[in-house]
Amino acid sequence: MDTPYFKNISNFYVAGINYKKSDASVRGQFAINNDQYQSILQKAAEQGLNEVFILSTCNRTEIYGFAYCSYQLVDLLCSETVGDMETFKNSAYIKNGIEAIEHVFSVGAGLDSQILGDYEIVGQLKNAVKFAKEQKFVGAFTERLVNSVLQSSKLIKNNTELSGGTVSVSFAAVQYIRRKVVNPSSKNILLLGVGKIGRNTCKNLVDYLETTNITLINRSPEKAHELAGELGLHAASLDNLSEEVQKADIILVATNSPEPVILKEHVEHSGDKLIIDLSIPYNVEEAAQHLQNVSLVNVDELSKMKDETLKMRLAEVPKAKAIIKELIQEFEEWCEMRKHVPMLKALKVKLKELYSHPHYTKATTTCPKTIDTHIQRVLNETAGKIKIQNQRGCQYIAALNDFISTRN
Incomplete structure (x- = not known):
């Protein structure tokens, strides 16, 4: 192929x-x-x-x-x-x-x-x-x-x-929080995952909610600590996930795990939680989504948000x-030009053969660099003609005839 x-x-x-x-x-x-x-x-x-x-x-x-x-x-x-x-x-x-x-x-x-x-x-x-x-x-x-x-x-x-x-899934998540949560800057926010979407979400949280009351957890802890240090936030170990989920009022999930990372046991009997799941597949266990104390929003719901920017x-x-x-x-x-590459390569070989033919005595006295320049000029002219009118066989012959006539 x-x-x-x-x-x-x-x-x-x-x-x-x-x-x-x-x-x-x-x-x-x-x-x-x-x-x-x-x-x-x-x-x-x-x-x-x-x-x-x-x-x-x-x-x-x-x-x-x-x-x-x-x-x-x-x-x-x-x-x-x-x-x-x-x-x-x-x-x-x-x-x-x-x-x-x-x-x-x-x-x-x-x-x-x-x-x-x-x-x-x-x-x-x-x-x-x-x-x-x-x-x-x-x-x-x-x-x-x-x-x-x-x-x-x-x-x-x-x-x-x-x-x-400023419209993206990560920004839409912050807009949702601003519209639905009273005084969001006073809430404990937990962000899971600091990949590209997680980083963008984190920066939007800081910029638009004007809060640093945010804890970051990531599978690679050094990335969470690096971003936390950059923005003046907190970082925690994945080993402490249950404890951090218990403390959080708002949880944003931006992980790419094939299995749920937020489980029913993490959130039941732990107060009201707003969970925004930015992950595909969902990273919040289905049993956790239906608890009375959990309000869950996913990427499809966030993407329905319309504003003047979208207009x-x-x-x-x-x-x-x-x-x-x-x-x-x-x-x-x-x-289209790629289709002609084999023909142009064949033409280049033929032109080099003609230069070395005894009939062209000038070939022995012409600088190799000049020969290469002449051949390349013929190839460029032929490619240009092909681009205007597709007649590959005819243009191959025409190029050879032009070359021969200029050498006689």
């Missing part, structure tokens, strides 16, 4: 589920951690697939890559998830060719995010591709595609207000789509 004829837009697929057709409990069944990701890539290699990557966030799980058919990718993904293929298919969307390309651009721009313009997706996309690249599952096509998507995302961020204002972002969508359209066109042109 390394041939340029297979690795073209028509054989590129994306299959996934997101917040539009599945709730957080279903999405949680298909969340992918790094161990599962690596296992899927190993299975892909066994099937002859070598350009694949997976994006798994609180809003979506998507698998991208070249395949003979979409269900080859779906089968790979579901082979490692808690959820089965039938459940996935009931909520899945499958895109192919240019539609799949357009989808990657929309995701990277935040147009497909649960909160419109949420820029956190850019970092998540980079990490997803970085992991695949480390496993040698990123080829020229994927590299160019993702770079184009990131370029598009940057242009949209710098030239529109699509990501303007402003909606007005910026046409500008963002115009930028995407231009970058997609450039990417399509690059893909």
Whole structure:
């Protein structure tokens, strides 16, 4: 599957589920951690697939890559998830060719995010591709595609207000607390998990609630202590989780554990608790969610919050789509030119052979550097003509004729 004829837009697929057709409990069944990701890539290699990557966030799980058919990718993904293929298919969307390309651009721009313009997706996309690249599952096509998507995302961020204002899942959590809790700065707040979403949530808590009455717990304790020191907060060990949960009035969960970290035994008979679960899958045990003293909010509920910032972002969508359209066109042109690489390589070899032919006596007196420059000029001119009008065979012959005529 390394041939340029297979690795073209028509054989590129994306299959996934997101917040539009599945709730957080279903999405949680298909969340992918790094161990599962690596296992899927190993299975892909066994099937002859070598350009694949997976994006798994609180809003979506998507698998991208070249395949003979979409269900080859779906089968790979579901082979490692808690959820089965039938459940996935009931909520899945499958895109192919240019539609799949357009989808990657929309995701990277935040147009497909649960909160419109949420820029956190850019970092998540980079990490997803970085992991695949480390496993040698990123080829020229994927590299160019993702770079184009990131370029598009940057242009949209710098030239529109699509990501303007302060709206994200982490900020929505703080907005919820401000609206629902009286005098929140006086409450004991516990934050579990200080990854990217956890860090952003923590900084928003400090900035918008104007409080440092926050305790951080993380699986890697040094990260919690580092952030606590930076912001003047408290840090505690995971071993003291039960004690800290007992003391907390507000608990925010931003972990990526495959199993619940907040259990029924942690929160029952311990006073009223507001728990905001930012994790997929849920990291609060179901039995704990239904206790009378627990009020639980998840990412889907937070994402329904609307304000003037979101209205402003909606007005910026046409500008963002115009930028995407231009970058997609450039990417399509690059893909088209890739088809001509074998011919251009063959032309380069033939030109070098002609230079060394006895008929061209000047070749013995011409500087090698000048020869290379001349050959490169012919190649560039031929590539330019191909870009204007696709006549590969004719242009190959024309290039040779032009070369011969200039040497006579």
